[in-house]
Amino acid sequence: MRYLPLSQPDREALLGRIGVTNIDALFKDVPGAARLDGPVDLPPHASEMDVERQLGAMARKNITAGDVPFFCGGGAYKHHVPASVDHIIQRSEFLTSYTPYQPEITQGTLQYLFEFQTQISELTGMEVANASMYDGSTATAEAVLMAHRVKRRKKAVLSGRLHPHYTGVVENLSDMGGYELVQKDPTLSGDEKLADLVDEDTSCVVVQYPDFFGSVEDFTELAAAVQAKGALLIVAVTEIVSLGLLRAPGDMGADIVVGEGQSIGNGLNFGGPYVGLFATRQKFVRQMPGRLCGETVDSDGKRGFVLTLSTREQHIRRDKATSNICTNSGLCALAFTAHMTLLGGAGLRKLAILNHEKMLELVSRLEAETGMKPANDMFFNEITVELPVPAAQVVEALAKNNIIAGIPVSRLLPNAKMDNQLLIAATETVTDRDIDTLISALKEVTA
Amino acid sequence: MSAIKYTKDHEWVRLDGDVATVGISDYAQAQLGDVVFVEVPDVGKSVQQGDEAAVVESVKAASEVYAPVSGEVVGVNGDLEGNPAAVNEAAMDGGWFFQMRLSDPAELDGLMDEATYTDYVKELG
Numbered sequence: 352m353r354y355l356p357l358s359q360p361d362r363e364a365l366l367g368r369i370g371v372t373n374i375d376a377l378f379k380d381v382p383g384a385a386r387l388d389g390p391v392d393l394p395p396h397a398s399e400m401d402v403e404r405q406l407g408a409m410a411r412k413n414i415t416a417g418d419v420p421f422f423c424g425g426g427a428y429k430h431h432v433p434a435s436v437d438h439i440i441q442r443s444e445f446l447t448s449y450t451p452y453q454p455e456i457t458q459g460t461l462q463y464l465f466e467f468q469t470q471i472s473e474l475t476g477m478e479v480a481n482a483s484m485y486d487g488s489t490a491t492a493e494a495v496l497m498a499h500r501v502k503r504r505k506k507a508v509l510s511g512r513l514h515p516h517y518t519g520v521v522e523n524l525s526d527m528g529g530y531e532l533v534q535k536d537p538t539l540s541g542d543e544k545l546a547d548l549v550d551e552d553t554s555c556v557v558v559q560y561p562d563f564f565g566s567v568e569d570f571t572e573l574a575a576a577v578q579a580k581g582a583l584l585i586v587a588v589t590e591i592v593s594l595g596l597l598r599a600p601g602d603m604g605a606d607i608v609v610g611e612g613q614s615i616g617n618g619l620n621f622g623g624p625y626v627g628l629f630a631t632r633q634k635f636v637r638q639m640p641g642r643l644c645g646e647t648v649d650s651d652g653k654r655g656f657v658l659t660l661s662t663r664e665q666h667i668r669r670d671k672a673t674s675n676i677c678t679n680s681g682l683c684a685l686a687f688t689a690h691m692t693l694l695g696g697a698g699l700r701k702l703a704i705l706n707h708e709k710m711l712e713l714v715s716r717l718e719a720e721t722g723m724k725p726a727n728d729m730f731f732n733e734i735t736v737e738l739p740v741p742a743a744q745v746v747e748a749l750a751k752n753n754i755i756a757g758i759p760v761s762r763l764l765p766n767a768k769m770d771n772q773l774l775i776a777a778t779e780t781v782t783d784r785d786i787d788t789l790i791s792a793l794k795e796v797t798a
Numbered sequence: 799m800s801a802i803k804y805t806k807d808h809e810w811v812r813l814d815g816d817v818a819t820v821g822i823s824d825y826a827q828a829q830l831g832d833v834v835f836v837e838v839p840d841v842g843k844s845v846q847q848g849d850e851a852a853v854v855e856s857v858k859a860a861s862e863v864y865a866p867v868s869g870e871v872v873g874v875n876g877d878l879e880g881n882p883a884a885v886n887e888a889a890m891d892g893g894w895f896f897q898m899r900l901s902d903p904a905e906l907d908g909l910m911d912e913a914t915y916t917d918y919v920k921e922l923g
Contacts, residue, residue, distance in 0.1 A: 503840070637835065662835070662860040671853070671860065 420785035424776025426589040439689040454658040461656035465644040467688040475608040476601025477630035481641035483679040484627025487611030488520035498555035511535035512562035546576035555583040565733035574604030593731040595703030616690030626683035640674030706732040709777040733776040742773035804915035811866040821894040830856035833885040838874035867905040873897035
């Protein structure tokens, strides 16, 4: 017997109270094409062994990132996560890796979250960081909403070099909140003149660093220009390892720094769960969303940790809360903290150098052997290359030979007329042999 | 200086010339406990009677402070930013929140005087 706590009269009473006739009315914001209009076409029953066999066969159609030369980035990066990270996060002391509702009882959880926050503050060059968000895209959307609260304005300007998925999530939350967006068209290079778009209704400008196409730009002047017009600069970082080498966004004058922490401690995980990073200036802390751990002393003067500034949060402030986030990405943040602690400052820098060196090697071979050059003046571990033919075709052809050459820009920006552009990332996991394989294959396909 | 008037939401307002000073009552501060943060409105903001004008946060709760009368905010208590505890220490005096120029002074007549408010609070227990 299935246990369904609500009876039909219960359901009718609930629906009647909120003024809709049936449950489907609550899902009308989901586009029709994405909704299921009947049962999924599956056999009604199969044995566990049968299911395993069938699913196994389906899974074998995938090419696993770790098994082949793999050059995809675009916001999700394949890095090596040491086995010790997995061991640490499975220790029983961390078993409840969720921000607890009676927080002070779990000092271990609070301590690692405090250390996580400290690491994010140092990486981003900001004064305060929270205990993490769902992922980089939601962190970016939350940053926009926070800027609206701080500035009491309702318009945001988005760079055309922000990851299209991040732009999409910002769009969603802005639509629902009744806010306005100004979006630049995607362009590979050139000054976007974002500060010129800031008017008296604009609370913030959002840029990505390194940007979606892999380019690294100094935002110091932009930060000053945006702030001079009374708005905030939000910098989104999708490849956090880059901050092991690059100047911290905080040092360039950013007001809010958000990011995706997947690169440290976390696998590709089919696109999630990931861990959103969120850091800002002390003066904005009361408008910052999310959980925040603080260090204090107990009645005996001993060091301890607490959840602090909870009055910003939903469980106290109800509808006036800074955000509807009541949680964080606990397990992913723990993995991040463990990996980052094992790396240390010097280790992170070394890892970043290794990434950049791999890409330099790839670029020099690409130029020498195919004549193709990256569109980027400056880059970290990711570049955009224009191929003589549509990139999607090339990626498809190479995948048949078990080479994952990167991401066709058209896949994320189908209408940008960038069909021949290919996004290529190279992390420390790429071997010289992987580069050989990619270059020879590219030579062949594009000849 | 006119007599102090109170709202059912425990704000007090005192008219001095055409400028009214607004704060929360001693009863309210005692109920809230230690005040840790006060968010005051922007100077120049126009509010209607009953609009949310400020926020007060204590270790226990965050509460809205409503405009007891309609008008324009002409001053805020900047001291509260560094010393929110002033709300606990002197709710009726140094712990004031903001000042406003009234658009309809007759609204004051609808508020409670000291004696009525004292009775009102007694009834709340």
